[in-house]
Amino acid sequence: MTSTSVIQPALDIAAIRSQFPILHREVKGKPLVYFDNAATAQKPQVVIDALVNYYSHYNANIHRGIHTLAEEATAGFEATRDAFRHFVNARHREEIIITKGTTESINLVAYTWARQQLQAGDEVIISGMEHHSNIVPWQIICAEKQASLKVIPVDDNGELVLEEYYKLLTPRTKLVSVVHVSNALGTVNPVKDIISAAHNAGAKVFIDGAQSAVHLDIDVQELDCDFFACSVHKLYGPTGVGMLYGKKELLAEMPVFLGGGEMIKEVSFEQTTYADLPYKYEAGTPNIADTVATAAALNYVQEIGKANIRAHEDELLQHATSRLLTIDGLTIIGRAKEKTSLISFVIDGIHPQDVGILLDNRGIAVRTGHHCAQPLMARFKIPGTIRASFAVYNTLEEVDALLAGLQHAVKLLR
Template sequence: MRVSEIREQFPILSRTVKGKPLVYFDNAATSQKPQSVIDALSHYYSHYNANIHRGIHTLAEEATLAYEATRFAVQEFIGAAFVEEIIFTRGTTESINLVANTWGRQNIDAGDEIIISGMEHHSNIVPWQILCEEKGAVLKVIPVKDNGELAMGVYQELLSSKTKLVSIVQVSNSLGTVNPVKEMIAAAHKVGAKVLVDGAQSAVHLDIDVQDMDCDFFAFSGHKVYGPTGVGALYGKKELLENMPVFQGGGEMIKEVTFERTTYNDLPYKYEAGTPNIADTIALKTALDFIKSIGKDQIRAHEAELLAYATAQLEAIPGLKIIGNAQDKVSLVSFVIEGVHPQDIGVLLDNMGIAVRTGHHCTQPLMKRFGIPGTVRASFALYNQKEEIDVLVAGLHKALKMLL
């Protein structure tokens, strides 16, 4: 894998920020887009822009074929058994809310328990809090150990006949920790619980096989896999999706409407009301094809080198502490520096053309657990280079001279 050739496919990487070459280390928030994805968006609007599924004219048929081709691509990307198990959404957040408002409202009752972890993104906390408040259910939390791993022994103790759902992040967006979700799913199933896996951070780094994982639901977002914003997918086991109530009412999700009653469409359209995000969904296939063309094994190997190099270089900076040192991590480093607020570091780095994320990363309970207001997070992708990490380290030294 030649990183220099890959970088040439990403036009934004050639720009400058405040007179400095861009160093983009905010990939956990959103990845940059290759020219092929940008071209796919432009090609749709330039050549066959039309609404899908219901039209019989040529443009509508072409748009429909391209849109549904993405569904097959997602099926392959995550290893689903049936293409109708793939529901298009706006992203991971909407996917989780869909499950909470359909399966959750149908199956969670007073006294039931939902288990999440202490490292969840707010989007995998708030929907369950809302549901628990509505139903009188109980939300339980798996603690996070000092090294950023889950306390698996406590998880086993939390599981009981009262557990109806486990909703767990596969990869922490704040720590980079890779959780043993297959083991956790098997344990949850033994007590009769269903499992939703938040794959927002894992889909771009790890090989995903929902059948081997045996999760009941899996969600990911297009914009973190080199695709467009505003599109993602929810996987659900077919028998679950078929028995769940509808999420939103409108066009496409119906078979027949009268003023007396409505009958609903088959999967997956039952959950896709209204005109969807056609262009971005079509371009998502291009993004998945891009990942496939390189190979996740090569991507992981490169990112592992970046992680090891960055960890060693950052740990040598006086006063810097890495938050999250799990044995199994993806290419992300969160850190704090004694006596310096993360936001101040972020502002100074931005003045040097270096894009990092600072703050609580939508994981406020996790930051509270570590007793910090937030971290500086540098997250790496397949187009990043060790030389850019050197720029980050030099930038941090320069920033610290100004701040301390």
């Protein structure tokens, strides 16, 4: 089973910050305040060291050599698969597919399972708060197979309207694919209820865990989801690495995704036979170095403890919420009862991009725009938001710096 997080009396945030080299730099003459963690988190020295150590001591291609470096590189790569298995409590290590990230994981399932299973008239359900990566692949496959794409509506608080979701489920529903935590709102969706209802209707469920994996304990067996995906760069790890979890019986029946080396057993001009799981879906030379370093990132998160991370981030979120609401004309977009550590907002009469530029001049990094969630922005009738997203290394003092920066921006722009 996955380890249970235990909340410590208090995290030593100063000690944690000292482990992230980039936090010691300045931007435009100001100390960096990094509030763009929902886009990508910064990397602790232990992850950087693991990456450098790989290239310095055992860089080699994997699974294909008997020499020492190849064996060491293979062992490091497969150790990350085992770390992923533990991280999400998968039953079998063969259920963990190493990918480039959540986007590739979703596309893998769309172009294999969905392309094989969907027929004309079938239905796929997504939600109104999905990232484009969990919209576009299903649109493509539904158009190809003449299936229908249905959308769970979002209410004014930024929560899914579950009563409408239950009405959308029909015997024609083949897949429900929803985000666990909204990257644009911070909403934590009740995925266990969503999964149970879908299974009762005979549908499979894909959970986009890109934003949830770093904040919430993930137990795919307890959730009983059919597929789960996440990206490592939001988990204090390298870019270009992700994970797809799939139930073993589903992965075994799915057709191959990419053809090439590693994903085969035997190749002749007459016929090719494919490798067993998980290698069936890992064609070509992967991102070995960053995958090896991923184990250090996963271990780092677990050593701190997700409950401790979540408690600290919740404190930051509550502080930010109360302080930002003192700014005249500021409206928070997304007021769900269950949220993780990000806050999206707009300020009357001021374009989000202008605010972002002025904050950057003070060394404060936030994300502005539609956050790859244009249908959600349309639902709220706005072009985009200013999004501040928090991590374990952020401080209350940095939140206060954000408030001061916003007050300064409002004075200049109004």
